[in-house]
Amino acid sequence: xRQNTKTGTxxxxxxxxxxxxxxxxxxxxxxxxxxxxxxxxxxxDQIGKTIARLGYQPSQMARGLKGGRTRLIGMLxxxxxxxxxxxxxxxxxxxxxxxxxxxxxxxxxxxxxREKQSLAALHSYSVEGLLFNTQGRNVTPxxxxxxxxxxxxxxxxxxxGCDFDLVGLDNVKAAQLATRHLLAQGYTDIALVVQPLYxxxxxxxxxxxxxxxxxxxxxxxxxxxEVHIDQPGHTATVLREFFERRSGSGGRVAILxxxxxxxxxxxxxxxxxxxxxxxxxGLLCFDELSWSPxxxxxxxxxxxxxxxxxxxxxxxxxxxxxxxxSVRMEILLDGRLISRGSSxxxxxxxxxALSSRVAQKMRKAAATAAAGIAA
Amino acid sequence: xRQNTKTGTxxxxxxxxxxxxxxxxxxxxxxxxxxxxxxxxxxxDQIGKTIARLGYQPSQMARGLKGGRTRLIGMLxxxxxxxxxxxxxxxxxxxxxxxxxxxxxxxxxxxxxREKQSLAALHSYSVEGLLFNTQGRNVTPxxxxxxxxxxxxxxxxxxxGCDFDLVGLDNVKAAQLATRHLLAQGYTDIALVVQPLYxxxxxxxxxxxxxxxxxxxxxxxxxxxEVHIDQPGHTATVLREFFERRSGSGGRVAILxxxxxxxxxxxxxxxxxxxxxxxxxGLLCFDELSWSPxxxxxxxxxxxxxxxxxxxxxxxxxxxxxxxxSVRMEILLDGRLISRGSSxxxxxxxxxALSSRVAQKMRKAAATAAAGIAA
DNA sequence: CTGTTAGCGCGTTCAC
DNA sequence: GTGAACGCGCTAACAG
Numbered sequence: 001x002r003q004n005t006k007t008g009t010x011x012x013x014x015x016x017x018x019x020x021x022x023x024x025x026x027x028x029x030x031x032x033x034x035x036x037x038x039x040x041x042x043x044x045d046q047i048g049k050t051i052a053r054l055g056y057q058p059s060q061m062a063r064g065l066k067g068g069r070t071r072l073i074g075m076l077x078x079x080x081x082x083x084x085x086x087x088x089x090x091x092x093x094x095x096x097x098x099x100x101x102x103x104x105x106x107x108x109x110x111x112x113x114r115e116k117q118s119l120a121a122l123h124s125y126s127v128e129g130l131l132f133n134t135q136g137r138n139v140t141p142x143x144x145x146x147x148x149x150x151x152x153x154x155x156x157x158x159x160x161g162c163d164f165d166l167v168g169l170d171n172v173k174a175a176q177l178a179t180r181h182l183l184a185q186g187y188t189d190i191a192l193v194v195q196p197l198y199x200x201x202x203x204x205x206x207x208x209x210x211x212x213x214x215x216x217x218x219x220x221x222x223x224x225x226e227v228h229i230d231q232p233g234h235t236a237t238v239l240r241e242f243f244e245r246r247s248g249s250g251g252r253v254a255i256l257x258x259x260x261x262x263x264x265x266x267x268x269x270x271x272x273x274x275x276x277x278x279x280x281x282g283l284l285c286f287d288e289l290s291w292s293p294x295x296x297x298x299x300x301x302x303x304x305x306x307x308x309x310x311x312x313x314x315x316x317x318x319x320x321x322x323x324x325x326s327v328r329m330e331i332l333l334d335g336r337l338i339s340r341g342s343s344x345x346x347x348x349x350x351x352x353a354l355s356s357r358v359a360q361k362m363r364k365a366a367a368t369a370a371a372g373i374a375a
Numbered sequence: 376x377r378q379n380t381k382t383g384t385x386x387x388x389x390x391x392x393x394x395x396x397x398x399x400x401x402x403x404x405x406x407x408x409x410x411x412x413x414x415x416x417x418x419x420d421q422i423g424k425t426i427a428r429l430g431y432q433p434s435q436m437a438r439g440l441k442g443g444r445t446r447l448i449g450m451l452x453x454x455x456x457x458x459x460x461x462x463x464x465x466x467x468x469x470x471x472x473x474x475x476x477x478x479x480x481x482x483x484x485x486x487x488x489r490e491k492q493s494l495a496a497l498h499s500y501s502v503e504g505l506l507f508n509t510q511g512r513n514v515t516p517x518x519x520x521x522x523x524x525x526x527x528x529x530x531x532x533x534x535x536g537c538d539f540d541l542v543g544l545d546n547v548k549a550a551q552l553a554t555r556h557l558l559a560q561g562y563t564d565i566a567l568v569v570q571p572l573y574x575x576x577x578x579x580x581x582x583x584x585x586x587x588x589x590x591x592x593x594x595x596x597x598x599x600x601e602v603h604i605d606q607p608g609h610t611a612t613v614l615r616e617f618f619e620r621r622s623g624s625g626g627r628v629a630i631l632x633x634x635x636x637x638x639x640x641x642x643x644x645x646x647x648x649x650x651x652x653x654x655x656x657g658l659l660c661f662d663e664l665s666w667s668p669x670x671x672x673x674x675x676x677x678x679x680x681x682x683x684x685x686x687x688x689x690x691x692x693x694x695x696x697x698x699x700x701s702v703r704m705e706i707l708l709d710g711r712l713i714s715r716g717s718s719x720x721x722x723x724x725x726x727x728a729l730s731s732r733v734a735q736k737m738r739k740a741a742a743t744a745a746a747g748i749a750a
Numbered sequence: 751c752t753g754t755t756a757g758c759g760c761g762t763t764c765a766c
Numbered sequence: 767g768t769g770a771a772c773g774c775g776c777t778a779a780c781a782g
Contacts, residue, residue, distance in 0.1 A: 400769085402768070
């Protein structure tokens, strides 16, 4: 009994099938390739039976060695803990399964070095194409791929200097939709809270849409706030400063969260400041999350068609893999506004201008907290 | 210029390196294998330089073809949308990266057919081992793997009739911890809410721990509630019935959610019934989620060491891959109680027995909703 | 229609 | 130390 060195698993080979069926390897290979018109009915039948009996499965590795068709797709994810990434992954995996491809997954954790290593690893397995969602900095190895016309589809973020296809959200439009919703609800002082803009096109796109929508209303104030979500308390500090700054405006304050990760930090920060929405501050977040309906009276969101983004990205990648050489293409999908309690305007229940009331309440919460620490 | 058929990518081969360096393939191969003592210093240097210059990377496919060491690990996930799965995946991916393996990911979506197909796909790539987290029903193909002594590590759920290693939570102990916490907080009528128990060992383990802890207190009442979370409104219905049933007990009602998916449904159901925690009902959930601190006064949870579970599972798998043949092993990690507002006993602020107040409030909410629909 | 032959890129003897 | 030669499982080009 032949055995695989380590595992003890018998791997049935094409040669065994051929021998048992009394035919040549070529015929079996043809059978597998679906070239039935080049096989007599008798042979076809014989081969089919033998394959079934032996439980033979062709080795994709050997297959790929020759033709280069490994039916493997590599996916590089910036942060597997980001719900957006997972949701896109879900769609991508489904598409792979549909088209008979398998996904090799690498999480880079926003680390350049690991990104490089992962790229190398995927390359060493001869993946036919790459789905890429990662930090857009220092991407020399990627550019080489671009010059080699290697099939790559970018997710969510453009990369400067690379003409890869892209699938993602129409960020400008979505941000406009979001901003106009807040304005329509009577909010006048709006902060777009995002992670660092530098190098990340999707964030920049959202800012562009935000600024554009704000510019249509000269009576309102909008500003962009950058937060570092891995730095505990930073979001709260930034928000606090914003509220203080706007405390004299006499307007209604609202926050537009740039993505799901930021939403969480904002929700936590507001909670720690004892600020509620929409009573104290309006809130609208990019990315629909499972818990969006749960917090307070529900958080309004801009939902991204994440599953579709992943699915479409794979389909686009397959088109490239199959040799299409047309110019760079961007597929931008629309976001959908889900309106919940956090962004409805509170019908003037209070006379005091909201902005000042918020600042006051916030200071009180801070004082309480300080007292608590002192005690 | 040699080109890969489709992509135009030049794949540097070991032969090219040998030619350019003016040595034989064997020498290059030895260099890669680290057999430096069998190489003259001059050759070694020459080869190293050539490899760097050409950017050569050995093909794992060709490598695996011969020795069977593909450095590939397959992971089958029951539901990629389940945060637990993703968290475990995170740890597993990290371990793979650490040990120079790459993960092939398949999502089965709790579907038997897709599970079989995925298994076949992974097999066709000669993965060296399998990480398995999926429904425990109809697993004939898996059992075959077991008989072939193919390296497999189970995540979270045991599978009857298979003696694979398992890494997961110590469910019995964790459920005891959870239940005792609720009892200690003064809750007397506790419902463990889980997805269907049949065939899923982890759920059964949690129930066992729950029942055991409840049995220590004859004055308290515990029951297990099965819910179908993909069936909208089912959770709410089941909870409603439970509350009605206990309305006469005069005790304090609490819910123990069996996992993160159930937690979400419960939170939504309670919200729809206008019931708050801990005022109306105590709540403790398996699985720490990003939003656990956010809802109401915070949801108490039993946190699983998910990252560690994934990481450990890969390590255990590698041990198996490297030939260890010892008997089946279970690695059970401990859960951690994170106590928040949802499970603290409300110091007798109300005289009316909680259980009846809950039922009353719930009926009122239902009536309001009905009126709303009628209008 | 069918079998023979020659690689794909690499690891591994086995002689030199 | 070093290199030629073979085989892994499969596909493709070339005969018959």
